[in-house]
Amino acid sequence: MKAISYTRYGPPEVLRLTDVEVPTPRAAEVLVKVRAVSLNGSDWETLRGKPLYSRVGGPFRPRHHILGSDIAGQVEAVGRDATRFQPGEEVFADILSQMGGFAEYVCVPETALARIPTGMTYEEAAALPQAGAIALQGIQEKGHVQPGQQILINGAGGGSGMYAVQLAKLHGAEVTGVDNAEKLAFMRSLGADHVIDYARENFTTNGRAYDLILDLTAHHSVFAYQRSLTPGGRYLYVGGSMATLLQILLMGPLTGRTANKKIRLLAVRLGAQHLAPIVELCQAGKITTVIDRRYRLSEVPEALRYLGEGHAKGKVVVTAE
Ligand SMILES: NC(=O)c1ccc[n+]([C@@H]2O[C@H](COP(=O)([O-])OP(=O)(O)OC[C@H]3O[C@@H](n4cnc5c(N)ncnc54)[C@H](OP(=O)(O)O)[C@@H]3O)[C@@H](O)[C@H]2O)c1
DSSP: OEEEEOSSOOSGGGOEEEEOOOOOOOTTEEEEEEEEEEOOHHHHHHHHTOSGGGGTTOSSSOSSSSOOOEEEEEEEEEOTTOOSOOTTOEEEEEOTTTOOOSBSEEEEEGGGOEEOOTTOOHHHHHHSHHHHHHHIIIIIITTOOOTTOEEEEETTTSHHHHHHHHHHHHTTOEEEEEEOGGGHHHHHHHTOSEEEETTTOOTTSSSOOEEEEEESSBOSOHHHHHHTEEEEEEEEEOSBOHHHHHHHHHHHHHHHHHTTOEEEEOOOOOOGGGOHHHHHHHHTTSSOOOEEEEEEGGGHHHHHHHHHTTOOSSEEEEEOO
16 A cells, blocks of 8 residues: 655655555454545654654654554454444544554554544544544633633644634633734634734733633743733643643642642543544534645645645645545
């Protein structure tokens, strides 16, 4: 089968279109024919090996040679002990811990798979798992957003931000989206009430405070975040710099507690099977998946470059040749 693989961290040029063996499912695995795979910030980070947390399991060289974690496709074959799915069924999954989606076929533990809901296309199903889980947990399950609250989403013009802005609006919040200048109109189109171009304004020094900061791309200090929260407010780190992550882990609980604020890492529970609430909102037409661009498997390097250079407004999806 064809796959896009790499053996060292670096820019998209290190990626190669290669021929590899179709994998054989182990006992509890399912072989999926990939129809669509969406790109996430985590693919870009694991391609380059930056921030350092993207090198978990492979400090010097990538542990997994094929990237791509949010897949949708058809069951091709099942392992000896995999009983939940039949060949031909339409399924989707987030396989961040093993990757392998930038290929014609991938083996997935059956516990990681869910059936594609009625009426949802492969592209929409591939767009949802990681970004949808981050939004659902960041806004609803751990963010506990209430009507009238002031919410700031840093990195709101990206994949997770696209769902998070819409979900926060559905909860009745007043939403501020922060991202690059190219994405301001896009964030407004999702429902953001206020938008900030991060190159022109630092939201941690503008004198405003928020009930929730959902940080998809954290680069400020723990003290800057503390200052930007209302009393009782909550800050959730999703992704960003290692220095900020270490500060949040080491100093967040204490710094926050003294001021009655919660400053934490959001460790996202990934898995298509946990997405039911956001799937329902998508099916009801209350949340829209915006697919900015589509690429072929052979074009994954261009697709990743487009995402990594900050042009993608919504999701970028790679579809089967
Ligand atoms: N905590 C967990 O359990 C967990 C699980 C899965 C994934 N993640 C993380 O989730 C993060 C977000 O993923 P995603 O797929 O939503 O990423 P994405 O689609 O790449 O979106 C990130 C957005 O942030 C923008 N951005 C970059 N620097 C910024 C800055 N200084 N200020 C404001 N915006 C900035 C980017 O645009 P520009 O590039 O143009 O600036 C982009 O629009 C990733 O870091 C990933 O590792 C965390």
